Amino acid sequence: MGVRIIGGCCGTTPAHIGAMKDALAGKNQALPDIASSGGTTWLSSRGGHTALGNGRPVAIIGERINPTGKKGFAAELREGKVSYIRREAMEQVIAGATLLDVNVGAPGIDEPAAMEQAVFCAAGAASVPLVLDSSNPEALERGLKSADGKVLINSVNGEEKSLGRILPLAKKYGAAVIGLTLDENGIPETAEARTAIAAKIADRAISLGIRRNDVIIDCLTLAVSAEQKRALETLAAIRRVKGQLGLNTVLGVSNISFGLPCRPLISSAFFAMAMEAGLDAAIINPKEQAMMDVWRSVMVLLNRDANAATYIDAYKGAVAASAGQVEAAPQDIRGILAKAVIDGDVENIVDHVEAALSQGLSPLEISNNGLLPGLEEVGRRFEKNIVFLPQVMLSAETMKTAFSRLKQEMQGMKLESLGRILMATVEGDIHDIGKNIVCTLLENHGFEVIDLGKNVPAARIVAEAKAHDVDAVGLSA
Numbered sequence: 001m002g003v004r005i006i007g008g009c010c011g012t013t014p015a016h017i018g019a020m021k022d023a024l025a026g027k028n029q030a031l032p033d034i035a036s037s038g039g040t041t042w043l044s045s046r047g048g049h050t051a052l053g054n055g056r057p058v059a060i061i062g063e064r065i066n067p068t069g070k071k072g073f074a075a076e077l078r079e080g081k082v083s084y085i086r087r088e089a090m091e092q093v094i095a096g097a098t099l100l101d102v103n104v105g106a107p108g109i110d111e112p113a114a115m116e117q118a119v120f121c122a123a124g125a126a127s128v129p130l131v132l133d134s135s136n137p138e139a140l141e142r143g144l145k146s147a148d149g150k151v152l153i154n155s156v157n158g159e160e161k162s163l164g165r166i167l168p169l170a171k172k173y174g175a176a177v178i179g180l181t182l183d184e185n186g187i188p189e190t191a192e193a194r195t196a197i198a199a200k201i202a203d204r205a206i207s208l209g210i211r212r213n214d215v216i217i218d219c220l221t222l223a224v225s226a227e228q229k230r231a232l233e234t235l236a237a238i239r240r241v242k243g244q245l246g247l248n249t250v251l252g253v254s255n256i257s258f259g260l261p262c263r264p265l266i267s268s269a270f271f272a273m274a275m276e277a278g279l280d281a282a283i284i285n286p287k288e289q290a291m292m293d294v295w296r297s298v299m300v301l302l303n304r305d306a307n308a309a310t311y312i313d314a315y316k317g318a319v320a321a322s323a324g325q326v327e328a329a330p331q332d333i334r335g336i337l338a339k340a341v342i343d344g345d346v347e348n349i350v351d352h353v354e355a356a357l358s359q360g361l362s363p364l365e366i367s368n369n370g371l372l373p374g375l376e377e378v379g380r381r382f383e384k385n386i387v388f389l390p391q392v393m394l395s396a397e398t399m400k401t402a403f404s405r406l407k408q409e410m411q412g413m414k415l416e417s418l419g420r421i422l423m424a425t426v427e428g429d430i431h432d433i434g435k436n437i438v439c440t441l442l443e444n445h446g447f448e449v450i451d452l453g454k455n456v457p458a459a460r461i462v463a464e465a466k467a468h469d470v471d472a473v474g475l476s477a
Contacts, residue, residue, distance in 0.1 A: 010159050041176055041213050041248050043099065043129035044149035050098045050129050052280045053213070053248035057304045058295065059281035061131055061250070062097030064088040065122065067106040075104040079112050082121040089125035095286035096295070100126060101154060102143070103133035106351020112142040119146040131178075131283075137165045144173040152176045155218065155285075158197040163204050170205070176214035177205065178250055183238065186430045186455070187220055191236035194219050198220025215240045216281065217247045224266065225259035225389045226433045231270065235277045240261075242278035242292070250281040253291070259433070264290035273297050283373030333359055334370040341374030341402070342381075349402045363406040371402050389433070396440040418446040419471040424461050425454035426477045435476035 006024070008016055037220040040054040052059040065088050067074040073084045089100055102116040102122055115134060122130060123146075130141040135152040142154060155178040156166035161163075170177040181187070181194035190195050205215050219237035222230050236248050254356035256270045258264035268290040271282060275298045284291045296314055299305040330339040331357045340349045356366045378395045423433045423439050432454040439449045450468055452461065465473050 015411070039213060039248065042059060042150065043152055043176060044410060045127055045129045046123060046148035048339075049126040049149070051237060055298050055304065058275050058279055058332045059098045060096050060286050060292075060295065061099040061101050061281055061283040062092030062095075062286050063101050063252070063254070063283045064092055064285055065101060065118065066103040068103075068135070072129070077106050077109050080117070082117060085121045086125045089122045092286050093128055096292055097128060097286045099131050099152065099281070100131050101131040101133050101283055104139070105136070111136050111139040115139040115143040115416060116146045119143045132175075137169060140166070140169055141173075141430075142265075144169060144175060150174055150176065152216070153179060154178045155180050156201060158180075158200050160184075160336070167205055167208055167210065170214070171208045171210050176216060176438055177210070177412060178216050178218050179205075181217045182430070187222065187234065189230065190218075191233050191240050193241040194233075194237040195244060197245060198237075199245055204377060212247070214219055216250050217245075218250050218252070221251050221253060221255040221270075223389070223433065224256050224270075226393070229458055231256060235273055238277040238279055248280040249278060250283065251279060252283040254284060256290050257381040259392075261385070264288055264475070267291060270295040271295065271474060275302065280349075313423060333361070334373075336376030337366065337370030337402075338377065339393050340400050341371055342377055344391055344398050346394065346398045347402050349398050350405050353402050357409065357468045360390055363409045367403070370435070371399055372445070375399055389437075392437055395432075396437055400443075406419075419449045420448040420450070421466060421472045421474060422450045422452065422461070422465050422468060422470040423474045424452035424456040424476070426475055427455055427457045429477050430454050432476060438476075 004170060006020055008020075017432070024437075028396075032093075040056070041052050043050045043052075044316050049441075050059055062255060065078060065085055070084075076082070076084050085102075086436070092100060095166050100122055102115070102118050104111055104118050106114075111134065115132070119132070129149060129151060130143075130147055131152040131154050132147070134140050134141055134143070144151065144153075151169055151173075153166060153175050156162050156170075157180040159182075166177065169175070179198060181197045183197055183200075188197065198219075201217070202212060202215045206212055217344065219234050221234055224231045234251070237249075241249055243246050248250055251274055253271045254263070254267050257266035267284075269289075271284070275295075279389060282295075286292060296311045300308045300311045305311055330336045333352070337352050337356060339345075340352050353366060356370060357363075375395060378392060382392055421442055423435055423442075425435050435451070435454075442449050448472065450464065452464060459476070461473065
């Protein structure tokens with residue numbers, strides 16, 4: 001394992017130390033040089049260690065200790081309880097996690113204190129190394145002080161503020177660090193630009209005395225439902241970071257399938273592609289069967305599971321398949337309009353509007369009795385997980401196209417606005433998929449929308465809200 005120092009606890013005499021020294025005589029030169037061991041990142045806990053990179057099996061970072069979308073866990077954190085953390089730590093390791101991500105960033109809690117408590121609990125429940133997941137330097141430092149062994153910080157990015165606050169903590173406490181390929185300008189579209197940010201993070205870390213092997217790069221997974229072309233850029237970035245920079249890589253894989261049905265299908269396929277591209281670690285839910293199935297299979301195919309031992313040990317059964325459904329045709333023109341919205345039929349919606357106008361329907365009748373019922377049905381189906389994010393976006397676009405045609409008929413008609421709403425994605429957040437959908441739906445329902453975009457400072461939001469005398473402010477975070 002590359003141990004350099006061996007000592008003794010209470011009751012150990014000089015004779016014991018001498019016996020250990022004699023037993024190890026001449027063996028020190030045979031131990032691996034951990035400081036420069038061919039691209040390997042070593043992490044440890046109180047009672048175990050994990051090595052990733054350099055042709056080893058892809059490390060599995062269990063993502064379940066995170067309050068996002070988990071009201072019960074968030075409530076436990078506010079109450080100072082740890083039963084969820086303990087249970088998830090044990091269950092994820094049993095399911096195959098080789099590292100545990102620990103995130104306690106819920107509203108209304110003392111995050112530094114919660115991080116300390118979570119680290120003690122997770123370390124006591126499982127023997128694998130920890131990944132401390134926070135953007136709060138004070139919480140990270142409390143976690144680093146509390147953790148045994150060598151942990152992984154999640155994360156630093158290319159922003160100067162982040163580099164200046166997080167990297168010194170990694171150096172001070174001997175931690176490895178995940179570097180996100182984004183900076184003050186957001187997430188670059190190209191693999192080349194993401195690689196440049198990775199190089200910047202690595203260079204800054206090395207200048208502080210952090211080992212190159214202790215910088216793991218996250219090339220960032222974006223929702224393929226909204227940014228379909230960028231999935232391949234992420235894979236290309238992994239190849240560049242591995243080939244040009246020689247750094248180990250990690251991804252939060254499940255982000256890829258956000259807004260799609262049967263998410264494990266997309267997530268597991270992308271996971272396989274990323275591993276082939278050179279991924280060294282993945283932040284996933286190890287309790288999700290499809291992801292672990294793919295991981296074990298790909299480890300065999302990439303020759304990282306000697307004699308397929310792990311695969312053979314895990315399986316004795318087979319996997320079943322499933323089938324789909326069809327839907328009935330609509331009735332009159334109102335039903336045709338509604339179905340066009342539900343189906344996102346941008347190409348034919350104007351023809352349907354023309355047909356409705358030719359049958360004597362007024363623009364308001366077309367909107368209220370055809371288009372809006374279709375959109376309401378999309379909302380119901382989305383709530384029940386029958387349709388998903390790409391369909392909602394396409395339906396919204398279909399509505400906009402239909403309204404553009406109706407506006408020609410409504411020229412000269414004075415329509416009263418239902419209200420003026422300011423929308424913005426808050427500072428520090430560069431995601432605006434949800435906000436954009438909400439803006440479109442509000443506009444289609446008759447509201448005036450002022451969209452400030454993403455990464456908007458609070459002061460500007462307040463100033464613009466006052467300047468436009470808005471009725472409501474909607475924030476995406």
